[in-house]
Amino acid sequence: MKQAIVIGSGLVGSLWAVYLTKAGYKVKVYERRPDMRKANIAAGKSINLATSYRGWKALDAVGLGDEIRKVAIPMYGRTMHLPDGSLNFQQYGADGQAIYSVSRGDINKKLMDAAETSAELHFDEECTTVDMEHNTCYFRNTITGHMSSAKGDVIFATDGAFSAVRYTSMQKMDRFNYSQNYIEDGYKEILLPANADGSPKLAVNTLHIWPRGRFMLIALPNFDNSFTCTLFMPMDGHEHCFRNLTSKEKVDVFFKEMFTDFHAMMPEVSDEWDAHPLSSLAIIRCFPWHYNNTALMGDAAHATVPFYGQGMNCGFEDCTVMWELMQQHDDNWPLVLGEYDRLRKPNGDAVQDLSLNNYLVMRDKVADPAFQLQLKIERRIAELYPDKYFPLYSMVSFTDIAYHEALKRGAAQEVSIWQFIDDHNITAATEQKDIDSLIHLRFG
Numbered sequence: 027m028k029q030a031i032v033i034g035s036g037l038v039g040s041l042w043a044v045y046l047t048k049a050g051y052k053v054k055v056y057e058r059r060p061d062m063r064k065a066n067i068a069a070g071k072s073i074n075l076a077t078s079y080r081g082w083k084a085l086d087a088v089g090l091g092d093e094i095r096k097v098a099i100p101m102y103g104r105t106m107h108l109p110d111g112s113l114n115f116q117q118y119g120a121d122g123q124a125i126y127s128v129s130r131g132d133i134n135k136k137l138m139d140a141a142e143t144s145a146e147l148h149f150d151e152e153c154t155t156v157d158m159e160h161n162t163c164y165f166r167n168t169i170t171g172h173m174s175s176a177k178g179d180v181i182f183a184t185d186g187a188f189s190a191v192r193y194t195s196m197q198k199m200d201r202f203n204y205s206q207n208y209i210e211d212g213y214k215e216i217l218l219p220a221n222a223d224g225s226p227k228l229a230v231n232t233l234h235i236w237p238r239g240r241f242m243l244i245a246l247p248n249f250d251n252s253f254t255c256t257l258f259m260p261m262d263g264h265e266h267c268f269r270n271l272t273s274k275e276k277v278d279v280f281f282k283e284m285f286t287d288f289h290a291m292m293p294e295v296s297d298e299w300d301a302h303p304l305s306s307l308a309i310i311r312c313f314p315w316h317y318n319n320t321a322l323m324g325d326a327a328h329a330t331v332p333f334y335g336q337g338m339n340c341g342f343e344d345c346t347v348m349w350e351l352m353q354q355h356d357d358n359w360p361l362v363l364g365e366y367d368r369l370r371k372p373n374g375d376a377v378q379d380l381s382l383n384n385y386l387v388m389r390d391k392v393a394d395p396a397f398q399l400q401l402k403i404e405r406r407i408a409e410l411y412p413d414k415y416f417p418l419y420s421m422v423s424f425t426d427i428a429y430h431e432a433l434k435r436g437a438a439q440e441v442s443i444w445q446f447i448d449d450h451n452i453t454a455a456t457e458q459k460d461i462d463s464l465i466h467l468r469f470g
């Protein structure tokens with residue numbers, strides 16, 4: 027029987043192990059941390075995640091989508107909380123289209139359960155290096171210190187943004203390109219609990235954003251009616267930055283002044299401040315993504331910043347594509363992995379560019395009347411001429427159009443929309459019937 031090794035049982039590794047067992051491989055998964063289903067370990071990077079089309083496609087292909095849907099909360103759009111206290115809702119796509127908030131811990135545990143039905147899962151086993159010439163992985167048990175090794179026909183490193191396989195093995199290779207760029211901003215998560223009677227403090231089926239120009243607060247719903255809120259802000263060097271929030275009083279004043287409605291819902295926010303870590307955000311690019319029969323997947327290959335909610339979705343899409351290539355090339359791994367690199371690298375780069383651009387959109391542009399006008403026109407053109415116009419957000423979140431194609435088409439469309447708005451002097455006050463006639467003339 028062919029043997030596969032998966033390093034890391036995070037989101038991508040656990041799902042990929044399911045795929046490999048379905049393909050008839052004997053799969054061994056090695057995870058550095060204890061088994062999160064038994065140990066009470068923190069969720070890690072974020073408490074909840076937005077799952078969209080590409081993620082569901084990869085889950086459905088191995089029959090796991092419906093199980094995850096049971097714990098997924100649809101979010102049909104973004105609700106902006108403006109400084110004057112007013113709310114503004116922007117629908118994400120067509121009626122009924124949504125991205126879904128899921129608990130990272132829940133989805134990871136369900137994927138591990140699915141993997142474990144036919145794969146071996148080894149916990150507390152940290153990969154120290156991979157001998158890629160001989161397909162051999164080396165491990166250190168984090169409890170006993172015991173060293174061991176395992177050999178596979180093929181090895182997948184799904185060990186996350188700071189991948190040990192990439193660092194200890196690939197980066198030692200000639201002509202391996204690598205870059206790691208921290209963005210200026212970090213993030214801190216805060217839990218907004220449900221009301222005492224269990225009801226939610228915010229509307230549930232929407233992603234909440236408090237855009238404030240150079241920083242923003244967001245909130246995603248949890249199943250128990252609490253919300254996981256994340257403050258993204260420069261670490262340093264700005265009037266409003268994490269470094270300046272040095273005391274409980276300063277945190278309290280900051281929230282009261284900047285997010286007044288949020289503060290009213292959670293006046294004890296400053297008490298929570300120190301209980302949550304401050305984390306950094308980086309974009310990590312590298313190439314190639316394989317050597318011999320060892321390949322990088324998920325964040326190990328293309329870690330990105332979280333502003334498009336696509337990191338996991340893109341990692342899950344790696345599984346879809348790898349699986350399709352296995353079918354096409356009959357598990358001829360040199361061919362499969364060569365094609366995987368060729369097809370996926372431009373998409374890894376594009377999802378990183380899209381994620382960075384969307385930070386500007388979320389923290390600043392969503393509150394800008396000019397952007398709101400652009401969205402309104404885009405939505406209307408897409409409604410009237412769906413075969414001619416597909417908004418960028420929809421391409422990324424509601425289809426599997428290649429990320430690099432979506433990026434290119436989105437940029438061209440933005441230029442054409444602004445040309446259209448300028449050519450006809452369209453403003454927020456222009457009547458809908460006049461906008462419709464102009465759209466028919468231009469796009470009909």
Ligand SMILES: Cc1cc2nc3c(=O)[nH]c(=O)nc-3n(C[C@H](O)[C@H](O)[C@H](O)COP(=O)(O)OP(=O)(O)OC[C@H]3O[C@@H](n4cnc5c(N)ncnc54)[C@H](O)[C@@H]3O)c2cc1C
Pocket residue numbers: 033034035036037038039056057058059071072074075076077151152153154184185186187188189190191213323324325326332334335336337338339340341
């Ligand atoms: C704040 C935040 C919000 C996010 N929100 C979203 C979102 O809404 N939607 C979305 O799609 N994505 C989101 N992401 C991105 C998403 O979290 C990642 O893309 C996703 O977790 C990548 O999965 P992975 O399996 O590749 O890596 P990970 O989830 O990091 O898993 C890697 C696993 O490998 C293990 N490991 C590490 N080193 C070793 C070793 N040496 N040996 C053995 N095991 C090892 C780790 O313990 C871990 O279990 C967000 C990220 C952040 C930071």
